[in-house]
Amino acid sequence: MTKNKKVNASILIIGNEILSGRTQDTNTGTIALWLNSIGVTVMEVRVIPDIEKTIIDTVNELREYNDYLFTTGGIGPTHDDITARSISKAFKLDYEIHPEAFKILEAYYKPGEFNEGRQKMVWMPKDAKLILNPTSGAPGFNIDNVFCLPGVPSILKSMLGGLKNRIVGGKPILSNTISLRTVESEIAKSLSKVQDNNQDIEIGSYPFFQAGKLGVSIVIRSEDQFKIDSCSSEILNFVDEKKIEVVER
Amino acid sequence: MTKNKKVNASILIIGNEILSGRTQDTNTGTIALWLNSIGVTVMEVRVIPDIEKTIIDTVNELREYNDYLFTTGGIGPTHDDITARSISKAFKLDYEIHPEAFKILEAYYKPGEFNEGRQKMVWMPKDAKLILNPTSGAPGFNIDNVFCLPGVPSILKSMLGGLKNRIVGGKPILSNTISLRTVESEIAKSLSKVQDNNQDIEIGSYPFFQAGKLGVSIVIRSEDQFKIDSCSSEILNFVDEKKIEVVER
Numbered sequence: 001m002t003k004n005k006k007v008n009a010s011i012l013i014i015g016n017e018i019l020s021g022r023t024q025d026t027n028t029g030t031i032a033l034w035l036n037s038i039g040v041t042v043m044e045v046r047v048i049p050d051i052e053k054t055i056i057d058t059v060n061e062l063r064e065y066n067d068y069l070f071t072t073g074g075i076g077p078t079h080d081d082i083t084a085r086s087i088s089k090a091f092k093l094d095y096e097i098h099p100e101a102f103k104i105l106e107a108y109y110k111p112g113e114f115n116e117g118r119q120k121m122v123w124m125p126k127d128a129k130l131i132l133n134p135t136s137g138a139p140g141f142n143i144d145n146v147f148c149l150p151g152v153p154s155i156l157k158s159m160l161g162g163l164k165n166r167i168v169g170g171k172p173i174l175s176n177t178i179s180l181r182t183v184e185s186e187i188a189k190s191l192s193k194v195q196d197n198n199q200d201i202e203i204g205s206y207p208f209f210q211a212g213k214l215g216v217s218i219v220i221r222s223e224d225q226f227k228i229d230s231c232s233s234e235i236l237n238f239v240d241e242k243k244i245e246v247v248e249r
Numbered sequence: 250m251t252k253n254k255k256v257n258a259s260i261l262i263i264g265n266e267i268l269s270g271r272t273q274d275t276n277t278g279t280i281a282l283w284l285n286s287i288g289v290t291v292m293e294v295r296v297i298p299d300i301e302k303t304i305i306d307t308v309n310e311l312r313e314y315n316d317y318l319f320t321t322g323g324i325g326p327t328h329d330d331i332t333a334r335s336i337s338k339a340f341k342l343d344y345e346i347h348p349e350a351f352k353i354l355e356a357y358y359k360p361g362e363f364n365e366g367r368q369k370m371v372w373m374p375k376d377a378k379l380i381l382n383p384t385s386g387a388p389g390f391n392i393d394n395v396f397c398l399p400g401v402p403s404i405l406k407s408m409l410g411g412l413k414n415r416i417v418g419g420k421p422i423l424s425n426t427i428s429l430r431t432v433e434s435e436i437a438k439s440l441s442k443v444q445d446n447n448q449d450i451e452i453g454s455y456p457f458f459q460a461g462k463l464g465v466s467i468v469i470r471s472e473d474q475f476k477i478d479s480c481s482s483e484i485l486n487f488v489d490e491k492k493i494e495v496v497e498r
Contacts, residue, residue, distance in 0.1 A: 016453050019291045020424075021281030022468065023455070025274070028296070032270030042268045047277070047294035050453075077434040078454040079441035117437030152456060175269075185326040188366030192328035204265050204299075205327040206272065207401060219271065 007040045007170040009068040012058060013047040014083055015151055026153050027072045034160050039169030039223075040068065050074060055086035063090075063146050068167060073151030075140060077117040083148055084141070088125040091143055098124040101139050108137035129166075134158050142166065171223040176232050179217045181245035183207070187216065190238040198231045215247055256289045256419040258317040261307060262296040263332055264400055275402050276321045283409050288418030288472075289317065299323060304335035312339075312395050317416060322400030324389060326366040332397055333390070337374040340392055347373040350388050357386035381411050391415065420472040425481050427467045430494035432456070436465065439487040447480045464496055 011031055017023040025047065032042045043066065048054050055074075063069045074083030088095035101122040106114050121138040131140035131147065135158040140149045147163065149156045180187070184207055195203045202221040207214065218235060222228050232249075239246060260280055266272040274296065281291045292315065297303050304323075312318045323332030337344035350371040355363050370387040380389035380396065384407040389398045396412065398405045429436070433456055444452045451470040456463065467484060471477050481498070488495060 013294075016451060016470075017455055017468065018277070019281060019294065020285060020422075020468075020470065021278045021283075021291075022424075024278050028267070029270045029273050032268060034270075036269060042270075043298065045262075045268065045294075045296035049292065076454070076456070077437040079437070079444045080453050115434055117434030120437065154458075173269075175271075185364055185366030188326040188328070188369065195328045202265060204329050205325070206266055207325070209403075219266065219269075221265075221269065 005170055007067045007168070008043045009035055009040050009070060010044040010046070010062045010066045011042060012062060012069060012071045013045065013073060013151075014050060014055060014071055015047070015073040016049050016080070018047050019049055027149075027151065027156050030153065030157055031070055031072070031149075031160070035068075035167075035169070036173045038164065038167060039172045040167060041170075041173060050080050050082055052082055052086045052089070055083065056090045059087060059090040059146060063144065067145060069146045071146065071148045072156060075121065075138070075148060075150050077120045081120070084124050087143060087146065087148060091125055091146075093125040093127070093143070095123055096126055098122050098128060098130070098141070101130055101141075104130075104132075104139060105137055131159055132162050134162075173221055173223055174225055174228055175219055175221040176228050177217050177219050177248070178232060178235055178239075178246065179208070179215055179248040180239060181213065181215050181247050182242075183214055184216050186242070186244070187218075187238070190242070191218065191235070194231060194234045194238070197234065198227065201227055201231050203231070254419055256316045256417070257292045258284055258289050258319060259293040259295070259311045259315045260291060261311060261318060261320045262294065262322060262400075263299060263304060263320055264296070264322040265298050265329070267296050268298055276398075276400070276405050279402065279406055280319055280321075280398075280409070284416075284418070285422045287413065287416060288421045289416065290419075290422060299329050299331055301331055301335045301338070304332065305339045308336060308339040308395060312393070316394060318395045320395065320397045321405060324370065324387070324397060324399050326369045330369070333373050336392060336395065336397060340374055340395075342374040342376070342392070344372055345375055347371050347377060347379070347390070350379055350390075353379075353381075353388060354386055378415075380408055383407050383411075422470055422472055423474055423477055424468055424470040425477050426497065427469075427481060427484055427488075427495065428457070428497040429465050429467065429488060430462065430496055431465055431491075432463055433465050435491070435493070436467075436487070439491070440467065440484070443480060443483045443487070446483065447476065450476055450480050452480070 018025045074081045124141045128141035135155045204219040206217045267274045323330045334344050373390045377390035384404045453468040455466045
């Protein structure tokens with residue numbers, strides 16, 4: 001994979017608690033920001049319930065057309081943690097005790113504490129590569145281009161660093177944000193012209209409310225810093241002409 | 250649709266800013282909690298970029314096998330707001346000025362302020378039904394079983410109330426949460442037995458950290474309060490036997 005190729009990923013959030021609205025997902029943001037920083041673009045996120053067939057079908061669909069697939073959730077010790085078993089089935093691999101994971105958790109817990117519930121966490125697809133967990137011991141795992149992480153945000157976060165050398169990204173995606181004291185409709189036409197002039201740049205426009213005042217953040221994204229700078233100048237030109245206040249740039 | 254039928258929905262979040270990790274989605278939680286309260290189960294959430302073909306394909310896939318599909322984002326005045334045009338194409342409907350939406354915004358803005366950018370917000374699929382916006386004027390719209398809402402969380406929230414009579418749900422989904430001072434592996438086996446005894450009840454187990462202490466919340470969900478109560482008793486029985494502290498029930 002060369003540094004010039006676009007590298008894509010999808011994120012699959014597995015868990016009824018997100019779909020019911022009980023829990024707010026924050027893992028998408030954590031994984032997406034990290035992937036961006038290493039040159040991987042997130043093309044899609046899906047949230048699905050703890051249903052085996054749904055997990056198998058979605059994993060097999062997403063791993064097919066993405067360079068990488070990251071799953072979160074469902075790798076703990078309880079009955080509703082069915083990710084490892086489902087991924088085994090998706091890959092038609094045996095679901096079995098991972099000897100290295102077993103050793104890690106046996107050493108992690110005090111004698112006698114590595115009980116049946118905890119032992120469930122070392123059942124994985126045969127020959128999975130481990131993703132080490134510096135926070136709470138129980139590792140995630142990786143099969144082919146699929147990386148399975150836990151759902152607890154702080155634990156997930158602590159495990160990403162260890163993955164860096166296993167993900168080959170493209171050029172990092174750079175961005176510049178220009179925040180304006182205006183409303184979107186005031187700049188829509190001019191911004192559209194800038195987008196037409198710079199079709200290979202991603203320009204997003206996002207209204208915000210801050211300290212009781214309305215504003216718009218324009219986010220310019222590209223792998224090419226020169227193009228970002230040139231596009232930013234075009235935007236600042238019309239902003240200046242329209243006498244719009246720049247809050248941040 | 251009878252009150253006994255399960256009613257399903259999916260949520261489609263349209264926006265590069267969520268995929269890049271720049272913006273944290275909160276609309277999923279808002280919509281999901283509201284849908285649950287009126288007896289609609291969210292089966293899937295997808296987040297996709299502002300790419301026309303992706304929007305068309307995903308909308309056509311999801312609206313096919315869900316009773317309802319809710320989209321958020323992409324209905325503002327700027328060039329990256331392409332939801333209304335994409336939905337028109339998905340349904341093979343003309344994309345045109347909606348006369349009622351035009352009247353609403355013409356009356357909403359001061360004379361002279363209903364400019365070209367704002368007028369973009371009244372372009373919709375032909376014969377769309379409006380979803381009124383008590384916060385900032387510009388309406389959302391509904392075609393068949395697809396409901397298109399804006400991305401700004403406070404505006405979206407203010408528009409849901411007006412939809413109540415247009416969504417026909419099943420029995421409301423009820424839940425009970427039992428929070429315990431324990432770790433998942435201590436209760437995994439007993440909880441699994443309770444799940445086996447109550448296969449039509451959804452039992453979720455979620456570790457939490459609160460005031461520096463570990464705990465587990467068990468969430469029991471069903472349309473049947475009697476079944477929830479009976480299942481809760483079974484759980485409290487083994488909790489009592491194991492002398493585990495109940496933090497909240």
